[in-house]
Amino acid sequence: MNGQQRQHPLFVLNDRLEFPPLETANAEGLLAVGGNLSPERLLLAYRSGIFPWFNDDSLILWWSPDPRMVLFPEKLKISKSMRKVLKNDEFTLTKNQCFSEVVKHCSKVERKDQEGTWITKDMLNAYTQLHEMGFAKSYEVWQKDKLVGGLYGIDLGTVFCGESMFSLVSNASKFAFIKLSQELEKKKYKLIDCQVYTNHLKSLGAEEIAREVFISYLKT
Structure with missing residues (x-):
């Protein structure tokens, strides 16, 4: 890996109400893509230290930056x-x-x-x-x-x-x-x-x- 940090594959959300472990986020804090913006998923996200942030022409992107x-x-x-x-x-x-x-x-x-x-x-x-x-x-x-x-x-x-x-x-x-x-x-x-x-x-x-x-x- 030439000393570089190992990159985890980006997690793609489906209909299941879950997020991957925060430690799998990349260096910028991007954790997962996809899913939906249901109230249940949004509340789970915020309570887990995750938030959505994406442009209007892209998939939903979920972030958990470190540091915060x-x-x-x-x-x-x-x-x-x-x-x-x-x-x-x-x-x-x-x-x-x-x-x-x-x-x-x-x-x-x-x-x-x-x-x-x-x-x-x-x-x-x-x-x-x-x-x-x-x-x-x-x-x-x-x-x-x-x-x-x-x-x-x-x-x-x-x-x-x-x-x-x-x-x-x-x-x-x-x-x-x-x-x-x-x-x-x-x-x-x-x-x-x-x-x-x-x-x-x-x-x-x-x-x-x-x-x-x-x-x-x-x-x-």
Whole structure:
């Protein structure tokens, strides 16, 4: 193998409600392809440290990266400029008032090195089902009567799995993330799953931890 890491064959999902061992994911964290976006499979995925992420013209791709980007709510960093934003009542926050609109806005956000969107119509329908079941939550940021930012994710009870956020005006998504973090700290949540590293998330206090450590938080 010339010192290279041995590559496992990619697992193809079928109708059985199962995923392969996380250790079989490749170096980028890709674990499996195929399957469907049923509520049961999605909940099994999130509870197992797995999430779907794919373009609208590809098969469903399932990921479990190592390391994992997370925020421990008590380690949230709030900059001086954001402290001013929080104090001046520029924004107001609601929860679960317009879930589909938040997801649709997130699907339109242009992301570096990515063509198209990974939030497809099937994804919207699947997460709307999870929302109706009480698992998918949205946080909406308003400027007067206009929706200007927000985020959504999966609430597992003591871990919140963040999926995506958007801003139509400066600082709106940061406002949503800070409010989410502060609320979850009060409720004694263990962490917010941020999935993969970004400088933006790091600036808010998020950090990378080993996948096995992340899984231990999910299990306890």
